[in-house]
Amino acid sequence: MPASNIESTFPRLRREGYRITSSESTDYNCFAWAAHDSQNWWSPVDGFGYHWPRGVTKTLKLESFVELYQRQYDCQICDSHRLEPGFEKIAIYVNDQKEVTHAARQTCSGSWTSKLGDWEDIEHNTLAAIEGQFYGKVAQILKRPI
Numbered sequence: 001m002p003a004s005n006i007e008s009t010f011p012r013l014r015r016e017g018y019r020i021t022s023s024e025s026t027d028y029n030c031f032a033w034a035a036h037d038s039q040n041w042w043s044p045v046d047g048f049g050y051h052w053p054r055g056v057t058k059t060l061k062l063e064s065f066v067e068l069y070q071r072q073y074d075c076q077i078c079d080s081h082r083l084e085p086g087f088e089k090i091a092i093y094v095n096d097q098k099e100v101t102h103a104a105r106q107t108c109s110g111s112w113t114s115k116l117g118d119w120e121d122i123e124h125n126t127l128a129a130i131e132g133q134f135y136g137k138v139a140q141i142l143k144r145p146i
Contacts, residue, residue: 006122010129011132012130013124013129013130016125016128016129017124017129018123018124018125019122019123020121020122021122022115022120023120024118024120025038027039027041028041028115029042029043029117029118030103030104030115030116030117031043031065031103032051032115033103033105033113033115034090034103034104035069035073035105042068044057044058044059045058045060046058052068053068056068060099060100061098061099061100062092062094062100062139062140064100065100065103066140069103069142069144070142075142075143075144076143076144077140077142078141078142078143079141080141081106081127082110086146087143087144087146088143088144088146089106089141089143090103090104090106090141091105091106091138091140092138092139092141092142093130093135093137093138093139094139096136098139101134101135101136102130102135104130107123112125112126112127112129
């Protein structure tokens with residue numbers, strides 16, 4: 001995907017700062033990428049090849065994704081997106097209908113990494129850089145010890 005298409009979908013990216021860090025891939029999505037899984041497409045919606053852990057509620061509600069990362073990734077609810085030594089953070093985005101649309105993972109430098117659907121992975125300087133019509137807004141921050 002050309003950078004111009006990414007920037008037109010996420011108009012704040014250029015101003016906030018970002019870089020493309022991978023090639024396009026349909027092997028995994030943002031929810032898997034946030035948990036360091038680049039082999040599976042995580043989705044509570046049934047589909048060919050989709051992965052969803054057994055026992056985790058299958059909805060697009062925020063509570064289901066919090067449960068997912070708590071059970072599968074040992075995350076806890078957190079109040080701040082700021083870099084915290086010894087912890088890795090995940091931001092979960094929701095749209096106006098309160099459905100989960102995206103997850104991003106904080107890097108050790110404090111920037112964020114996202115898999116943009118079946119497009120590339122990017123590193124972006126702020127969570128706000130990808131907020132907007134496509135992904136909505138950050139609704140929850142989670143953290144886990146590293």
